[in-house]
Amino acid sequence: MRESASTASSVASTPSGEPRLNRRQAAKVRTRQKVLDAARNLFAERGYEPATIRDIAKGAGMSTGAVFANFQDKAELFEAVLTEDMAGLAETMQKGAGDGSTRDRLVNALSAGYHGSIDQLPLFQAIVARSWFQPVAAETRQRAATRSLTDVIAGILRQGVAAGELNQDADVPLLTELTWDAYLSNYRRAAYDGWTVDQLARHIGRQVDTLLAGVATK
Amino acid sequence: MRESASTASSVASTPSGEPRLNRRQAAKVRTRQKVLDAARNLFAERGYEPATIRDIAKGAGMSTGAVFANFQDKAELFEAVLTEDMAGLAETMQKGAGDGSTRDRLVNALSAGYHGSIDQLPLFQAIVARSWFQPVAAETRQRAATRSLTDVIAGILRQGVAAGELNQDADVPLLTELTWDAYLSNYRRAAYDGWTVDQLARHIGRQVDTLLAGVATK
Incomplete structure (x- = not known):
């Protein structure tokens, strides 16, 4: 498994000819990726059950509300x-x-x-x-x-x-x-x-x- | 997997020459087996995590204290x-x-x-x-x-x-x-x-x- 290499800029200038993201969309992708990376770290550290949305949010430096804006649940x-x-x-x-x-x-x-x-x-x-x-x-x-x-x-x-x-x-x-x-x-x-x-x-x-x-x- | 066939009487009259259990010991073995059978049923029904000691005790028709007298934890x-x-x-x-x-x-x-x-x-x-x-x-x-x-x-x-x-x-x-x-x-x-x-x-x-x-x- 890997630390994700995707960043908003690489997504925005996709070489495959997909439409470029506007600034707001790019920010959303960045946020989502930050949550994913924090979640990956916590799942890897503790396993599924003991990892909480609260700690994932903390690891991503955002509120639990921001996490739930991107993902329905754990x-x-x-x-x-x-x-x-x-x-x-x-x-x-x-x-x-x-x-x-x-x-x-x-x-x-x-x-x-x-x-x-x-x-x-x-x-x-x-x-x-x-x-x-x-x-x-x-x-x-x-x-x-x-x-x-x-x-x-x-x-x-x-x-x-x-x-x-x-x-x-x-x-x-x-x-x-x-x-x-x-x-x-x-x-x-x-x-x-x-x-x-x-x-x-x-x-x-x-x-x-x-x-x-x-x-x-x- | 099976419903356990062992009962206090079969344990008490073990054919392998092990010492016979006295009445109190036999009752203890019976109780332990009752807890085990109730736990098996509940684990099979729900899986490990959602099965509680409380419900296992209920299934065995005894108190949670009686369960804990036989087993340290789930x-x-x-x-x-x-x-x-x-x-x-x-x-x-x-x-x-x-x-x-x-x-x-x-x-x-x-x-x-x-x-x-x-x-x-x-x-x-x-x-x-x-x-x-x-x-x-x-x-x-x-x-x-x-x-x-x-x-x-x-x-x-x-x-x-x-x-x-x-x-x-x-x-x-x-x-x-x-x-x-x-x-x-x-x-x-x-x-x-x-x-x-x-x-x-x-x-x-x-x-x-x-x-x-x-x-x-x-």
């Missing part, structure tokens, strides 16, 4: 942080894949994921914990956010099939799911056993080897 | 339910394995696990959610409780190696971990997608096929 704020961070993490993974064999690209991508998220481990723990006990609507939105990450895994596997490194009949969705479950589960080793990024990377490497053993063509 | 009560249920579920899985190939025994055991726990799905969700955000000491105790389940998986895999159905160099701990991660993750399909036990069983079957594909000897 749950919506949490989801906005989640969505932003998952998108950033997916980019990190995609870049981290690099070149090489399917196995290496997959392990490199996932290792980059650990590298890019470990400093906000409690936030990640809060996200997974919440994913087990939330309203269906929240789950649907969270899946959409997580989708960007699993898409990176699936993309690498599909390229492996296309390149003939994996069997043509490899079940990419099932392998993606198993890889993702293993990836996620390993965070608990970091949380409770103090595993470093290197240890996580080595472990997911062995797990990927096991998962691909049945579908590798050589 | 966390200890939750762990006691968890330990009892995991032990019961491990037994269910072990019996469910039956005869047949390693693959079939593993899938049968895990399917029996789903069958024996699906009626208390919210309790299971609460257990997993909590496992992501709890003190290390609680995590250590929870791992000990979960160990009985992963031991069933590991046992079946080891027998498969011994029988020559799996490669001699199969990494049993790693396969156990991947199988367990997949097994656990599937509960989310039941929680959010309404999957039935049959759907869960079919899915874990495909996952086990993928996991064993690289280590099966034929």
